[in-house]
Amino acid sequence: MVYMSESTRNLHASPAIVSREDREKLLGQSGSVLWFTGMSGSGKSTLARQVEAELIGCGRLAYVLDGDIVRRGLCSDLGFSEEDRSENIRRVSELAAILADVGIIVLSAFISPFRSDRAQARDRIGSARFIEIFVDAPLEVCESRDPKGLYRKARSGEIKSFTGIDSSFEPPEAAGLHLKTDRQSIAECVAEVLGALKNYSV
Amino acid sequence: MVYMSESTRNLHASPAIVSREDREKLLGQSGSVLWFTGMSGSGKSTLARQVEAELIGCGRLAYVLDGDIVRRGLCSDLGFSEEDRSENIRRVSELAAILADVGIIVLSAFISPFRSDRAQARDRIGSARFIEIFVDAPLEVCESRDPKGLYRKARSGEIKSFTGIDSSFEPPEAAGLHLKTDRQSIAECVAEVLGALKNYSV
Numbered sequence: 113m114v115y116m117s118e119s120t121r122n123l124h125a126s127p128a129i130v131s132r133e134d135r136e137k138l139l140g141q142s143g144s145v146l147w148f149t150g151m152s153g154s155g156k157s158t159l160a161r162q163v164e165a166e167l168i169g170c171g172r173l174a175y176v177l178d179g180d181i182v183r184r185g186l187c188s189d190l191g192f193s194e195e196d197r198s199e200n201i202r203r204v205s206e207l208a209a210i211l212a213d214v215g216i217i218v219l220s221a222f223i224s225p226f227r228s229d230r231a232q233a234r235d236r237i238g239s240a241r242f243i244e245i246f247v248d249a250p251l252e253v254c255e256s257r258d259p260k261g262l263y264r265k266a267r268s269g270e271i272k273s274f275t276g277i278d279s280s281f282e283p284p285e286a287a288g289l290h291l292k293t294d295r296q297s298i299a300e301c302v303a304e305v306l307g308a309l310k311n312y313s314v
Numbered sequence: 315m316v317y318m319s320e321s322t323r324n325l326h327a328s329p330a331i332v333s334r335e336d337r338e339k340l341l342g343q344s345g346s347v348l349w350f351t352g353m354s355g356s357g358k359s360t361l362a363r364q365v366e367a368e369l370i371g372c373g374r375l376a377y378v379l380d381g382d383i384v385r386r387g388l389c390s391d392l393g394f395s396e397e398d399r400s401e402n403i404r405r406v407s408e409l410a411a412i413l414a415d416v417g418i419i420v421l422s423a424f425i426s427p428f429r430s431d432r433a434q435a436r437d438r439i440g441s442a443r444f445i446e447i448f449v450d451a452p453l454e455v456c457e458s459r460d461p462k463g464l465y466r467k468a469r470s471g472e473i474k475s476f477t478g479i480d481s482s483f484e485p486p487e488a489a490g491l492h493l494k495t496d497r498q499s500i501a502e503c504v505a506e507v508l509g510a511l512k513n514y515s516v
Contacts, residue, residue, distance in 0.1 A: 129367040135377075138370060165331040168340060175337075175416050185438070186408040189401075199391075206388040207409065214377050214418060236387070 135215040141172050143212035144312065145237050146305065148221040149230060149284060150247030151276045152262055153254035155293040155301070156221035159247060162302045164219055174217040177204060192273055198229050205233035212241055217309070225281040243312055245305060246287035249294040251276050288312070337417040343374050345414035346514065347439050348507065350423045351432060351486060352449030353478045354464055355456035357495040357503070361449060362421035364504045369419055376419040379406060394475055400431050407435035414443055419511070427483040445514055447507060448489035451496040453478045490514070 136142055146163070148156040160176045167174035183190075187203055190196040201224050211218045224230050234242045254276065255263040266274035273279040284290075289308045291301045338344055348365070350358040362378045369376035385392075389405055392398040403426050413420045426432050436444045456478065457465040468476035475481040486492075491510045493503045 129363050130370045130376075130378075134370055135375065138373060138375060161331050168332045168336055171340060173337065173340060173416070174332075176332075181412065185411065186405060203388060203405075207412070209387065210383065210409065211413075211416070214375070214413070214416075216416060 132213055132215065139173055139215045141215060141217065142241070143215040143217070144241040144243070144309070145208045145212050145218045145220055146243050146245055146309065147224070147230065147233060148219065148245045148247050149224045151249070151251065151254045151281050152223060152274075153257040153259055154247040154249045155298075156223075156247045158298065159291070159293075159301055159305065160219035160221040162298060163305050166302060166306060167217060172217060173215070174219060175211060176219045176221060177208060177211075178221040182207070192271075194273065194279070198226065201229040201233065205236045208233070209237045212237060223275050223281070225275045225279065227282045227285070230284070243288040243308055244284050245289045245291065245308070246284045248283070248290060248292050253294045334415055334417065341375055341417045343417065343419065344443070345417040345419070346443040346445070346511070347410045347414050347420045347422055348445050348447055348511065349426070349432065349435060350421065350447045350449050351426045351489075353451070353453065353456045353483055354425060354476075355459040355461055356449040356451045357500075358423035358425075358449045360500065361493070361495075361503050361507065362423040364500060365507050366421055368504060368508060374419060375417070376421060377413060378421045378423060379410060379413075380423040384409070394473075396475065396481070400428065403431040403435065407438045410435070411439045414439060425477050425483070427477045427481065429484045429487070432486070445490040445510055446486055447491045447493065447510070448486045450485070450492060450494050455496045
């Protein structure tokens with residue numbers, strides 16, 4: 113009979129009995145992060161959810177992370193100052209890294225306007241498993257969509273530091289994919305994302 | 315051809331195309347959280363990793379959350395004051411809830427000494443998917459194991475607010491499972507956990 117004390121000592125020498133590879137083999141896929149970045153109204157969440165549905169339909173385990181999920185819970189203590197937005201993206205990166213370690217295809221949809229934050233996310237997750245997807249549309253198009261009424265509030269001064277109005281969006285310099293949602297259909301965008309994922313997957 | 319702007323509006327009315335049920339069907343299991351609580355050296359991580367290995371061996375997707383995973387990343391900004399420890403457990407609860415929403419069997423192994431923090435975790439995750447497992451051993455047994463040398467440091471005053479020495483552990487009042495690792499073998503404990511999981515699973 114093996115008692116806890118002995119085995120504990122052994123296990124601290126090699127704590128991971130199950131590896132990421134074991135989980136990926138079980139799932140038949142590689143954990144990865146598709147990082148959708150773009151202004152409010154550019155179509156990040158819409159695309160992420162459509163891609164998720166396609167992947168689940170093909171039997172692959174995918175999961176969307178967006179503001180709705182983290183702002184009410186994990187990041188409920190954070191506001192919208194530049195510092196707090198960076199901390200928000202830092203926590204999202206850590207969360208995405210853990211989900212990818214489980215073996216999940218993570219679809220992360222946050223404005224994430226600052227290059228340094230996105231670079232940090234890439235470093236944390238690892239370049240080989242990280243695809244940056246620039247969801248691009250002109251400001252006037254995003255503002256005309258205004259799905260959550262946020263541009264209206266930003267213009268009236270009701271909300272501050274809003275990306276595109278009084279806070280900058282730093283476009284990616286070398287995104288893995290550059291989608292122009294004012295000119296491409298959803299179906300075209302989804303197909304491009306799935307194609308990119310196929311090329312990146314081991 | 316459907317352009318983003320129209321569809322965005324629709325999708326904001328019903329944002330979730332894929333449900334938790336879809337993912338659980340894909341995985342053939344229910345997402346749930348086994349919450350191991352107990353003093354340092356009681357055997358939480360050892361048990362969680364053994365249970366993880368058993369579950370993965372049976373083709374079920376399980377994942378261990380412990381201090382090693384979150385303290386270096388998601389919670390790297392937190393110290394060990396009572397406040398910070400509560401915030402640590404709050405974030406772990408949110409993380410566990412998200413992983414369970416993906417459909418994963420989460421094995422959470424944290425001292426989590428305060429009843430109120432564990433109650434908050436249960437509330438966040440939902441009673442039907444939450445099993446509290448008290449990993450119990452007398453202080454002198456935990457201290458004699460001292461796998462990380464922490465009791466020695468706590469006794470010498472090198473670290474403060476250490477559970478069992480100068481900070482209290484509030485034992486669960488109605489744990490789903492009460493394991494006594496000074497008297498039960500690892501195999502016995504693992505079998506009890508797997509049995510409890512079977513009873514709770516829908």
